[in-house]
Amino acid sequence: MRLLHRTSPWRALFATDELPDPSGWPSLVSPLREGLVSLGSAPDLAEAHAWQGQLVEALERLDLPAWRISQLVSDHNDWLYRRAIALSLGEMRGQGWGDPPAAFCVLTLGSAARHESLLAPDQDNAMIIADYPDARHLEIDGYFQSLGERFTARLDAAGIPLCEGHVMARWPMWRKRLSEWRAQLEIWTAERRTKRVQQANILLDFHPVYGDATLAEALAERVAGLVPSSHLFLDEMASLLDELPVALDHFGRLNGDDEGAPHERAINLKHQGVLPLVNAVRLLALRHAVRPPDTRSRLVSLVMQEVLDAGHARTLTTALERLQGLMLDEQRLALADGRTPDGWVDIARLGEDQRQLLRYDLQQIRALMRRARKP
Numbered sequence: 001m002r003l004l005h006r007t008s009p010w011r012a013l014f015a016t017d018e019l020p021d022p023s024g025w026p027s028l029v030s031p032l033r034e035g036l037v038s039l040g041s042a043p044d045l046a047e048a049h050a051w052q053g054q055l056v057e058a059l060e061r062l063d064l065p066a067w068r069i070s071q072l073v074s075d076h077n078d079w080l081y082r083r084a085i086a087l088s089l090g091e092m093r094g095q096g097w098g099d100p101p102a103a104f105c106v107l108t109l110g111s112a113a114r115h116e117s118l119l120a121p122d123q124d125n126a127m128i129i130a131d132y133p134d135a136r137h138l139e140i141d142g143y144f145q146s147l148g149e150r151f152t153a154r155l156d157a158a159g160i161p162l163c164e165g166h167v168m169a170r171w172p173m174w175r176k177r178l179s180e181w182r183a184q185l186e187i188w189t190a191e192r193r194t195k196r197v198q199q200a201n202i203l204l205d206f207h208p209v210y211g212d213a214t215l216a217e218a219l220a221e222r223v224a225g226l227v228p229s230s231h232l233f234l235d236e237m238a239s240l241l242d243e244l245p246v247a248l249d250h251f252g253r254l255n256g257d258d259e260g261a262p263h264e265r266a267i268n269l270k271h272q273g274v275l276p277l278v279n280a281v282r283l284l285a286l287r288h289a290v291r292p293p294d295t296r297s298r299l300v301s302l303v304m305q306e307v308l309d310a311g312h313a314r315t316l317t318t319a320l321e322r323l324q325g326l327m328l329d330e331q332r333l334a335l336a337d338g339r340t341p342d343g344w345v346d347i348a349r350l351g352e353d354q355r356q357l358l359r360y361d362l363q364q365i366r367a368l369m370r371r372a373r374k375p
Contacts, residue, residue, distance in 0.1 A: 001285070001346060003239055009070065010071075011072075011075060011098070012078040014072070014078065017083070017086070017187045018077075019036065019201075022037060023233045031058040031059075031061040032055075032059065033271060034094065034292055035054045039051045044158075045083060045087075045158035046157065046159060047057075049159040052076060055072070055073070056069055056119065056332065057074060057332070060098055061073060061266065064264055065321060065325070066325035066327075067148075067296070067321045067324050067366075069328060070116050070118055070322070070324050070328070072116045074111075074112055074115035076230070077087065077108075078112075078209050080155065080158065080160065081106065081155065081209045081210060082210050084154040085106060085151045085153060085209075086210075088322070089147065092146065092150070097143060098142075098144065100147075101132075101136075101140045102129050102130045102144075102198075103130035103211070103212040104127060104144060104212065104215070104242075105128045105211035105213060105214075105215040105222055106127050106151075106208050106210040107125060107128065107207060107208055107209065108124065109124040109167065109193060109202055109206050111123040111205075112124060112125075113206045113207035113293050114207075114294040115207070115294055116274075116278075116294065116324070118327055118331055120331070120341040120342065122125065122161045122163050123167075124167045125168050125169050125174070125209075125238050126167070126174040126175065127144060127169035127175040128176065128178055129141075129175070129176065129212060129215075129329055130168045130182055131177050131178055131179050142173070144175060144319070148168065148169035148170035152168050152170050171312040171353075177217055181219055181222075181228060182222050184224065185219075185333070188200040189230035190233070192233065192235060194236060197233060197236045197237050201237065204223060207251060223286075224289040225289075227287075231290050234283065234286065234287060234375075238283060238285075238373045238375075240277055241283070241369050241372060244271060244272065244279065244371075245257075245275050246272055246363075246366050247267045247268075247269070248362050252360060253359070254267060254347060254355060254362075256272055257272065257368075263346070265347055266347075267345055267347055268342075268345075269326060269343055269345045270342075270343025271343060274320065274323050274324070277295065277316065277319065278295055280368045280372040281298050281372075282298070283293050283372045284302055284308070284372050285301070285302065287300040288301075290305070295317075297319055299313040316364060316368060318362035319362075321359075321367060322361055326345050326354070330344065330345045330349075
């Protein structure tokens with residue numbers, strides 16, 4: 001696999017707070033140019049979020065692969081976050097709250113942090129606040145509680161729903177001073193307790209989306225220094241891999257768990273394909289203090305550290321790309337039919353070659369899970 005990294009110019013599309021001006025773009029990228037023209041230069045959050053379906057269509061017409069489209073959808077969600085937070089801060093200043101009383105950093109978590117989101121994700125976010133004296137807690141935390149409530153409400157109104165599990169910066173559990181986050185990590189990783197591992201798993205894929213990124217870097221350093229030696233914690237994380245098996249039976253045939261399935265031909269490739277791969281790669285990355293949060297970069301780093309061989313890592317990267325492609329195709333059909341996109345894929349729509357490749361990819365992920373369970 002390619003180990004040299006070069007940033008793609010596509011990633012600059014939503015990198016600033018202003019939407020790009022497509023007026024001088026060449027006809028080669030006319031699908032995207034037309035989409036941006038139709039969106040306008042100053043859409044509200046709801047209009048900008050609703051436009052994502054059109055964005056995906058334009059990128060498909062430009063022959064971008066699903067994994068790249070996933071990155072750009074995630075980048076666009078980052079833009080929506082930044083806009084929602086900036087609007088909330090401006091509103092607070094107008095109401096007399098003033099400027100933030102301490103440095104802070106809003107984090108996205110999970111697939112958003114890995115920049116592997118597809119369509120219709122919910123919110124998973126957290127906040128790090130620079131350390132301040134306990135005597136100022138009501139004043140300072142009260143400010144950031146209001147900020148968290150406001151920007152998450154704005155995103156919800158725009159179409160990115162509140163997290164049903166309450167994993168958001170509006171709640172104290174996910175809004176802490178840096179020293180408190182460090183102490184929280186020590187508590188979570190000290191023992192082999194399922195609930196603590198599950199909570200830590202939510203946090204351990206994080207990305208700074210707004211504010212002082214050095215706070216996120218300090219937390220990443222703490223994770224890299226603490227987790228690789230937390231053997232009981234990692235053992236429990238390995239055992240939890242069994243909670244999300246791949247969609248194969250004992251004979252290697254496609255077989256979903258059917259829980260919540262919309263019909264008998266449906267397999268949830270998010271829960272029984274992508275997440276087993278992501279979870280196994282995360283476990284290996286944590287064991288070896290790998291810093292990047294995204295699965296592709298983690299696989300490259302694991303090759304560099306000789307944890308995985310390049311051929312296996314390339315196979316797993318291809319598997320992730322194909323799973324994202326199948327899910328994105330199904331999500332586009334859902335949008336066209338007026339349904340909410342999700343992780344279910346109708347395997348009856350797949351050709352025999354696609355089903356064979358899907359079985360092969362899931363077999364490779366199952367093999368990785370066995371590898372990840374070993375200390």
